[in-house]
Amino acid sequence: MKLRSLRISNILSFKYHTDVADAETINFEEELNIIIGENGSGKSTALEVINFIFKRVLYKQFDVNQDLYSRRFAISIDEKKQTIAPKNAQTYSEFRLEPNWDTPSAAQVIRLEISLDAIDLQNIQHIQSNSTKLNSISSLYTGRGTISPTTPGTDYTFDITLDKTTNGFSVTVVSGSQDFGYEYLTDYNFYKELISFYNLENPEDTLTSLYEGYTLISSYRNYHAFEKSISLRDAHPTHQIQQIKTKDYSKSLNSSDQSEPSIFGLVRLRIAEKHFNLISEKFTEAECEEQANNLDFILSINKRLKIINLECKIRLIELRIWQYAFEFLDTRRGKVLSDINSLSAGQKAIIHLVFEAYGRGDLKGGVVIIDEPEIHLHYQFPNEYLQVIRELNKEQGCQYILVTHSEALINSTTINHVKRFSLNNTGNTEIKAPTISTEQRILIKILDNTRATYAFFAKKVLLVEVYSDRYFYKAIIQDKYPALDQQIAVLDIGGKGNYDEWSHLF
Known part of the structure; x- marks a missing residue:
C-alpha cells in the first residue's frame, strides 16, 4: 500500500x-519522504x-x-x-x-x-x-x-x-x-x-x-521505563499482546506515555510465547531457548542490529512463574548490557526502528511513519539511521514518511525527498517540494559541507556576501533582536553575483 x-x-x-x-x-513518493519546517x-x-x-x-x-x-x-x-x-x-x-x-x-x-x-x-x-x-x-x-x-x-x-x-x-x-x-x-x-x-x-x-501494512514510531520514547523481564504467570501472551494492541489503537501522536515503547513488549511476548509452547513438547529448556531466539523475526532484528554491535535474546529465569529475562548483548565485548540506557541515544533510536520493522509481524510494502527521530540521535548517527532505512527498504519495499527538525538528515543526497512546510503571512500552512536543479544541488552540497542546512528550518533566511558579514549581522540580531535569533538563518553566499541562484533555492 x-x-x-x-x-x-x-x-x-x-x-x-x-x-x-x-x-x-x-x-508522497513511493520510498522516502522527509518533512521539514519551522515549529507550528x-x-x-x-x-x-x-x-x-x-x-x-x-x-x-x-x-x-x-x-x-x-x-x-x-x-x-x-x-x-x-x-x-x-x-x-x-x-x-x-x-x-x-x-x-x-x-x-x-x-x-x-x-x-x-x-x-x-x-x-x-x-x-x-x-x-x-x-x-x-x-x-x-x-x-x-x-x-x-x-x-x-x-x-x-x-x-x-x-x-x-x-x-x-x-x-x-x-x-x-x-x-x-x-x-x-x-x-x-x-x-x-x-x-x-x-x-x-x-x-x-x-x-x-x-x-498477512503482511503488515502500517507502523508508527512516535517521538515519545521513554526508554527509562524499559522492562528487563516479562512474566506469563497472570495472563497468556496472547492476552497481553491483545492488551498492548488495544492501547496502541487509541494513541495520539501528542500523547506522552510514561511506559516503554510498546514494540518492546510485543517482541518479548512473541519470543516468550514460542518458548512457552515448546516446553510442553518435551524439549529441554536449552533447546526451547535456542528455538525461541532463532525465530525468523529475531534473526532479522539481530542482523540489522549488527550495525551498532548488538543482538537481543530471551532467557527463562523462573519456570514456576514463567518469568523471562530480555537482554541485549554487546557483541564486541561479549557481555550482556546491564541497562539499555547505557547505550547512546542514536543506538536506542536504531534499536527502536529495527524492532518496529520486524516486531509487529512481517512488515512489507506498507507505510512507516517516523516522528522526529533526532530527539534521540547524536549528530554522528543520521547516516547510520538512513542506512538502516535503505537496507530495510531493499527487503521490505515500504514507504517511509519521516518528520525531522534535524539539519543532519538534510543533504544533497536526501534533498529530492524533502517537503518543506512553512507558515504564510496569515499563519496558515504552505507546502513546497520544488524540483532541485543541478546548480542548486551544488549549493546544497556547500550547505552540507559547512553544516549550514539548518537554514531550511528557519522562518527567514538572510543572505550576505561573505563570512565577515555573517558574523556582523548575526551579532546585530543577537544583541538587538534576541527573540529572532532562532528564527533567522544568516548565510554568506560568496558575493552578490551569486544572489539569484541562492535566493531561488529558498
Whole structure:
C-alpha cells in the first residue's frame, strides 16, 4: 500500500477551503519522504491526520473476546458469534484535529489518495484462495457470515468529514468503489484475526499471516521505563499482546506515555510465547531457548542490529512463574548490557526502528511513519539511521514518511525527498517540494559541507556576501533582536553575483 496524496481542510494550521480539492497538497513518493519546517507549520498535524486514518478509517480495530473463546463449547451459537467483533470506534476525540482558529464552525475535510501495491494484491489473493477455510471460522466466531471476495481495484480516493459536535466522522468514496480492495483496507485486522483463529484450530494446516501494512514510531520514547523481564504467570501472551494492541489503537501522536515503547513488549511476548509452547513438547529448556531466539523475526532484528554491535535474546529465569529475562548483548565485548540506557541515544533510536520493522509481524510494502527521530540521535548517527532505512527498504519495499527538525538528515543526497512546510503571512500552512536543479544541488552540497542546512528550518533566511558579514549581522540580531535569533538563518553566499541562484533555492 502506498499513500499518493493528502489534502487537509480546516484542521489547525491548514486553512479552510470550500472544496477540499483546492487545499494544499502533500504528494508522497513511493520510498522516502522527509518533512521539514519551522515549529507550528503543520508537520505534526499532517502526521496526526495519517495516524487517525490508519487507526479509525483504514485498518479498523477488532476485539477478540478470549473469555468467550475459552468457553466456546459451553455457550450458545449467538454468544460464540461475538468472539471476534468490530470495535466500532467512530470518534476522533483521542486525536488532536481541532478546526483552524479562523474558521471554527466551517466543515473539516480530509482527502486521501491511496493505491494498493503488489503486496496488498498478494494478501488479497491469499484471502481469496483460502476463503473456504476462513469462512469456517467467520461463520462460527463472527456475526458477518461468509466472505465473498471479488476482484479489487487498485486506486482509491476518499473524503473524511469530521463532525465537531459529536466528535464523529463519515467517509465518502470519491474515486474507486467499495469493492473487496476497499474492504481489505478497512477490515485488514478482521482477516488477520480469522487467519490466527484458523491456525489455532488447525495446527497441522496453518495459513501464512498477512503482511503488515502500517507502523508508527512516535517521538515519545521513554526508554527509562524499559522492562528487563516479562512474566506469563497472570495472563497468556496472547492476552497481553491483545492488551498492548488495544492501547496502541487509541494513541495520539501528542500523547506522552510514561511506559516503554510498546514494540518492546510485543517482541518479548512473541519470543516468550514460542518458548512457552515448546516446553510442553518435551524439549529441554536449552533447546526451547535456542528455538525461541532463532525465530525468523529475531534473526532479522539481530542482523540489522549488527550495525551498532548488538543482538537481543530471551532467557527463562523462573519456570514456576514463567518469568523471562530480555537482554541485549554487546557483541564486541561479549557481555550482556546491564541497562539499555547505557547505550547512546542514536543506538536506542536504531534499536527502536529495527524492532518496529520486524516486531509487529512481517512488515512489507506498507507505510512507516517516523516522528522526529533526532530527539534521540547524536549528530554522528543520521547516516547510520538512513542506512538502516535503505537496507530495510531493499527487503521490505515500504514507504517511509519521516518528520525531522534535524539539519543532519538534510543533504544533497536526501534533498529530492524533502517537503518543506512553512507558515504564510496569515499563519496558515504552505507546502513546497520544488524540483532541485543541478546548480542548486551544488549549493546544497556547500550547505552540507559547512553544516549550514539548518537554514531550511528557519522562518527567514538572510543572505550576505561573505563570512565577515555573517558574523556582523548575526551579532546585530543577537544583541538587538534576541527573540529572532532562532528564527533567522544568516548565510554568506560568496558575493552578490551569486544572489539569484541562492535566493531561488529558498
